[in-house]
Amino acid sequence: MNARAAAARVAARLAEAHIPDAAFEAELLVRAAAGISRTAYFAGACLDTAALRRLDELVERRLRREPAAYLIGRREFYGREFIVTPATLIPRPETEILVECALEASDERPGRPTVVDVGTGCGCVAISLALERPRLRVIGTDVSAAAAAVARENARRLGARVDVVVGDLLGAIRTADLVVANLPYIPTAELRELEPELREWEPWVALDGGPTGTTLIERLLEECAARRVPFAAVEVGFGQAAAVKRRAEALGARTDVRRDLADIDRVVIARWV
Ligand SMILES: C[S@@+](CC[C@H](N)C(=O)[O-])C[C@H]1O[C@@H](n2cnc3c(N)ncnc32)[C@H](O)[C@@H]1O
Missing domain, CATH: 1.10.8 (Helicase, Ruva Protein; domain 3)
Structure with missing residues (x-):
């Protein structure tokens, strides 16, 4: 046929x-x-x-209702094809804004700044950064060893120099000039109301953002402030930007917010210098 x-x-x-x-x-x-x-x-x-x-x-x-990306084992992100498995979130187009923010910020820094992608999943953000700007030192970190293995495989296949480590937020990281993160941000109580493709197939560790959805994001901002990381860009869910921005400012950062193509506040940028 x-x-x-x-x-x-x-x-x-x-x-x-x-x-x-x-x-x-x-x-x-x-x-x-x-x-x-x-x-x-x-x-x-x-x-x-x-x-x-x-x-x-x-x-x-x-x-x-098994997602098509898991059925075919691939999803395109920032112009490249990434392996995805049920251990990894399926990359979303709005996360490409996080890549844009990190590229802009890294272009302001000479030399070989270290960029850490926290919650790297299949590695799509970290690998895109490493391939777009080979002078960066890029580290991806994830609490899930299974996701980290997929990120390593994607880096190998795409020829990207990315170190992938397993750990909680910045726990396994010594130093960072820029931190980017698309951490889980769905409030726990809303997980059961999600469409079946997410609820039944995507890993809950990649979705569950705690009671308000921003628990991990705020904890990461606290770690960035405590370790004097000069720049962080974090993806947020619908309606979360104001609270995340307030938290970053309370931690001493200057902030900025980027919208996605649907005009939703999508990335909060925090600068400490
Ligand atoms: C929303 S997914 C994003 C994956 C990928 N960055 C992307 O944009 O497609 C969040 C990722 O954060 C990881 N994660 C959850 N809690 C974490 C923690 N405490 N420390 C590090 N990574 C964590 C999950 O395993 C998952 O891979």
Whole structure:
């Protein structure tokens, strides 16, 4: 069967099950089942019986709300493809703003500043920084050893020089010039109300931000202030920027907030010099 015709059928089934971005996801699943590139997909590649069987299995799993990124094992971030597994959060487009903030701040610093990406997950932020600015010394840290292993594998595959260590926040880090973090920020009480793709598949250690959602973020800002880290940029959830900004200012920082494409306050920047 022609790949695009197969995708049209899959898209109709996904849409019927109210799965968002059905057409886009159908293309991803068809390409994964057939093992073909985007170019081959549009050039009229066909699926043989084995590929159609694989496609059926993937569609059944997607209908049980397993995220497409876990089914195909990949997600694009900042123009590169990262391996993702159920041990890692699936990178979100809004996190690319964190990369932009860190690149701008690092460009103001000569030499070889050390950037630490706290809660690195699959390593998407740390690896993007290392590849965009090879002069940086980049360290990714995560409390999850399984996530850290995926980050190391992504760094190896993409040819990025990133050290990945396991530890709580800055616990395993000696020194940092810039800290960036997309830590969990969903209030614990809201976890059970999330859509099934998040609630049942993404790791709770990557989602659970404590009672108000900002527990880990505030703890990280306290560690930055105590260790005299001059710059930190932290991603926050909807409605959290004001409280995080207040906390950073109470810790002596000058602050700034960056919005995402949906006009939501998304990154709080704290500077101590
Ligand atoms: C929201 S995910 C972000 C992952 C990745 N940076 C991204 O943007 O896709 C948060 C990550 O923080 C890690 N994490 C949770 N608590 C932590 C802690 N106390 N110290 C370090 N990392 C932590 C989780 O394991 C998870 O990988």
